[in-house]
Amino acid sequence: MEVTIVGAGLVGCLLACYLSRRGHEVTLYERRPDPRTAGADRGRSINLAISERGIDALRRLGLAEEVLAEALPMPGRMMHATDGALTFQPYSADGSHAINSISRAALNRKLLDAADAHPNVTARFGHRLAGIGNGTLEFETDGGPVTEKGQQVVIGADGAYSAVRARLQALQGTDFSQEYLDYGYKELTIPPKLGEFAFDPGALHIWPRGRSMMIALPNPDKSFTCTLFWPHEALARLDTPEQVRAHFTQEYPDAAEVMPHLASDYARNPVGHLVTMRCDPWHGEVGGTLIGLVGDAAHAIVPFYGQGANCGFQDCVELDRCLEETGDDFAGALELFQRRKADTDVIARLALDNFVEMRDKVGSRVFLAQKRIEHALERMLPGRYVSRYELVSFTTTPYAEVERRIARQRRWAGAAAAALLIAGAVTWKKSR
Numbered sequence: 505m506e507v508t509i510v511g512a513g514l515v516g517c518l519l520a521c522y523l524s525r526r527g528h529e530v531t532l533y534e535r536r537p538d539p540r541t542a543g544a545d546r547g548r549s550i551n552l553a554i555s556e557r558g559i560d561a562l563r564r565l566g567l568a569e570e571v572l573a574e575a576l577p578m579p580g581r582m583m584h585a586t587d588g589a590l591t592f593q594p595y596s597a598d599g600s601h602a603i604n605s606i607s608r609a610a611l612n613r614k615l616l617d618a619a620d621a622h623p624n625v626t627a628r629f630g631h632r633l634a635g636i637g638n639g640t641l642e643f644e645t646d647g648g649p650v651t652e653k654g655q656q657v658v659i660g661a662d663g664a665y666s667a668v669r670a671r672l673q674a675l676q677g678t679d680f681s682q683e684y685l686d687y688g689y690k691e692l693t694i695p696p697k698l699g700e701f702a703f704d705p706g707a708l709h710i711w712p713r714g715r716s717m718m719i720a721l722p723n724p725d726k727s728f729t730c731t732l733f734w735p736h737e738a739l740a741r742l743d744t745p746e747q748v749r750a751h752f753t754q755e756y757p758d759a760a761e762v763m764p765h766l767a768s769d770y771a772r773n774p775v776g777h778l779v780t781m782r783c784d785p786w787h788g789e790v791g792g793t794l795i796g797l798v799g800d801a802a803h804a805i806v807p808f809y810g811q812g813a814n815c816g817f818q819d820c821v822e823l824d825r826c827l828e829e830t831g832d833d834f835a836g837a838l839e840l841f842q843r844r845k846a847d848t849d850v851i852a853r854l855a856l857d858n859f860v861e862m863r864d865k866v867g868s869r870v871f872l873a874q875k876r877i878e879h880a881l882e883r884m885l886p887g888r889y890v891s892r893y894e895l896v897s898f899t900t901t902p903y904a905e906v907e908r909r910i911a912r913q914r915r916w917a918g919a920a921a922a923a924l925l926i927a928g929a930v931t932w933k934k935s936r
């Protein structure tokens with residue numbers, strides 16, 4: 505089958521690999537120039553955390569080892585208090601699991617190379633999809649508008665502001681919603697300090713400050729990329745270098761000390777928006793062309809669980825499975841793929857909830873005590889009690905199943921705690 509994928513970002517490239525492996529002829533259209541020759545595009549984040557769902561999708565294509573070779577493992581969170589105190593909190597009970605910091609641009613280049621290595625994949629850069637007609641695709645290019653004959657199947661992997669989804673939204677019966685946070689994000693850099701990492705590279709660093717926070721992920725060049733997640737009005741409030749320095753010295757003193765370009769980075773770097781997009785269904789038909797959506801185009805989520813790309817990669821595994829189940833009948837497969845919406849709805853909600861946890865709760869003693877109890881339960885009941893974070897980040901269990909399992913574990917832990925209390929009360933009574 506001839507398939508068009510719109511968007512050669514992380515998910516579009518990976519999907520091209522999966523579809524070409526099944527023998528389909530894939531044309532990838534990307535609005536940007538080829539990032540392998542045009543250099544890095546300062547897109548949405550400089551680095552991101554890849555965990556088991558993403559790794560599993562890469563592993564199935566034999567790409568995981570190569571990708572992870574350039575990643576930095578982060579086995580836990582390091583919380584920075586305003587007085588400079590550091591608290592490390594491992595992600596798993598025995599510290600054996602890590603999420604992996606990786607450069608978005610390097611990952612995209614690797615996936616493009618992997619897609620290009622398939623003879624049945626053609627990539628066309630500098631083509632921005634502007635419309636889908638009856639059997640045609642309209643693009644804007646540097647040379648002006650171009651109309652191409654549409655293929656039988658068009659998959660939108662063109663991100664949160666998807667042009668393919670816009671066409672689908674115009675069909676009767678398609679539901680769509682977008683929900684912006686009143687927070688924005690801004691990236692800053694902590695360069696190497698005397699040639700070394702300024703902080704421990706084996707952690708995701710968090711400066712939780714109640715209503716706002718800063719995080720930092722390590723890069724292979726020994727720098728850190730920091731991301732501020734602040735209310736929009738707070739981001740707009742600081743407009744002189746002196747205000748920026750003073751604010752950081754007060755709120756993030758240990759970081760401010762190792763950020764020599766803080767004020768200029770702050771003034772220069774743009775503010776990004778944080779949005780959750782929901783669309784239902786993810787497929788439809790326009791003039792005989794089947795349309796489907798994957799990745800952020802289908803379900804953009806906020807980044808606080810580090811799952812957007814991981815979830816998009818898992819979409820590729822699931823769509824591949826649906827094609828297998830339907831004998832590569834795309835109409836049937838896209839319909840079947842809709843079952844994944846129950847999972848993506850769950851991770852969209854968890855990602856929003858995790859913002860409160862990261863910016864507010866992680867610094868509190870109660871939260872740290874809860875995590876210690878959770879890890880103790882995990883050690884006492886290995887494989888039977890597993891935290892939500894572990895299930896989301898270190899397994900491929902469907903997200904909706906994670907929530908069902910957490911509910912079962914809670915019921916069970918509540919019943920066990922009640923039984924222990926009753927047993928304690930009976931023993932106490934007998935001993936009197």
Ligand code: FAD
Nearest residue numbers: 511513514515535552553633662663799800810812813814
């Ligand atoms: P995109 O990466 O947006 O790629 C879409 C591609 O389509 C782009 O190449 C774009 O140029 C192209 N395109 C767009 N429109 C058109 C058009 N009309 N015609 C042709 N081409 C088009 N996820 C994680 O898993 N872990 C993290 O730690 C993490 N951190 C994040 C931090 C931040 C600050 C943000 C904002 C996001 C983070 N994410 C993270 C989410 C992750 O970036 C996205 O989920 C992921 O990039 C989605 O991939 P995608 O290929 O679906 O979309």
